Amino acid sequence: MSTMDTITMLIPLKAEYVSIARLTVSGIASRMGFDIDTIEDIKVALSEILGKFIEKKSGTGRVNVDFQCLEDGISIKFKISDQSIPELFDNDTDKFALAIISSLMDEIEIEKQGDNSITMVKKLGKAV
Amino acid sequence: MSTMDTITMLIPLKAEYVSIARLTVSGIASRMGFDIDTIEDIKVALSEILGKFIEKKSGTGRVNVDFQCLEDGISIKFKISDQSIPELFDNDTDKFALAIISSLMDEIEIEKQGDNSITMVKKLGKAV
Amino acid sequence: MFELNTESNDGKNVVISVKGEIDIYSAPDFKESLYQSINDVQQNIILDFSDLSYIDSMGLGILVGALKRVREKDRNITIKNPKSTVRKLFRITGLDKAFIIEEV
């Protein structure tokens, strides 16, 4: 698997598709050599972000997810075409989701200018 | 899962990514209610097409795969952006691949005019 | 998807097993089933998570809601045998302080 290859997925913003994205990322992460625990962490973090997108924007189009294979890890970028990123973690009940993502991933960046995206990164060899 | 939802995947034309596409389609087909044997058939047919694309066009960009959820089945469409579909089944050793795809799927259509695509369809409730 | 079963019910405790996956898709069903099982009984609740392979923040939120209800009647909820991946989420969210967690 060479560096900088990107697999992209476009997923309808509906709850029933989140488990499919989870399955896909587990395949990618396992091929990249992540261990089982870390794969689980990545699946959870991915689901949390997709879950929040769906809660705030349910039914409105698709979310674009880029899985980029880096030399030392994976970078996962979420975008909604022609739409701004909603406030994903604005209310009380979102605190668990944000705590989970921040703990499990090495980096999370919410980009509200420019291309309106959320990117999270997990490095190889770093289970929580 | 409502009708006509489409999940799209963009996959580098490299052998190491075929198993990831297989995993994704098994998730989609299982969510749609296909039985285990039919899911296996769909995975095999998908792999054969991706395999032929990779043999003929290895390393040159990505293949776009649309998984469209129909009311009575799944339609899977393959396109290469800005490129024509290669002759996928032109030589002797491709005959197995074509036999397998034709037997396992209900429909296969190779569209060389227009949008240059291959589409295969599997109906619900029809294991081979 | 998930499965919820009342395994045993003595004078003091009700054991409810939760199996499968709880995510944004199955959460609404999980909430309804769990709250119903809890309303039906008077005892302390033991949730057997031995066969729960996945839970997300929404599932955890539902557990918090359940705990509130149960506590109003001076009862509590024990989480029994969570897998390490599920256990980790209780730790990260601090919920391991709210629930009794019993590892056997």
Place this chain on the structure above:
Amino acid sequence: MFELNTESNDGKNVVISVKGEIDIYSAPDFKESLYQSINDVQQNIILDFSDLSYIDSMGLGILVGALKRVREKDRNITIKNPKSTVRKLFRITGLDKAFIIEEV
């Protein structure tokens, strides 16, 4: 990925077990390992497919290549215990007529 092991080797037959998945990614390795195992011995070949979960047209092509080599020396290849999904591909491609298939 796949695994190839020589399980037993008596005067008449060599049993080679093939486990895992053979697809476009693992096919080159499979071809090399299989042809090597075949060249190393003089007996008939029994390929135990009990734990082979996946094979594609490329894998089948490699088997055909192996069969040609083996037949040149008046030997043959038996496919033992293929799973139903793998068995189906032999039927579809007509290869169930070329190979001896032994289901136990």
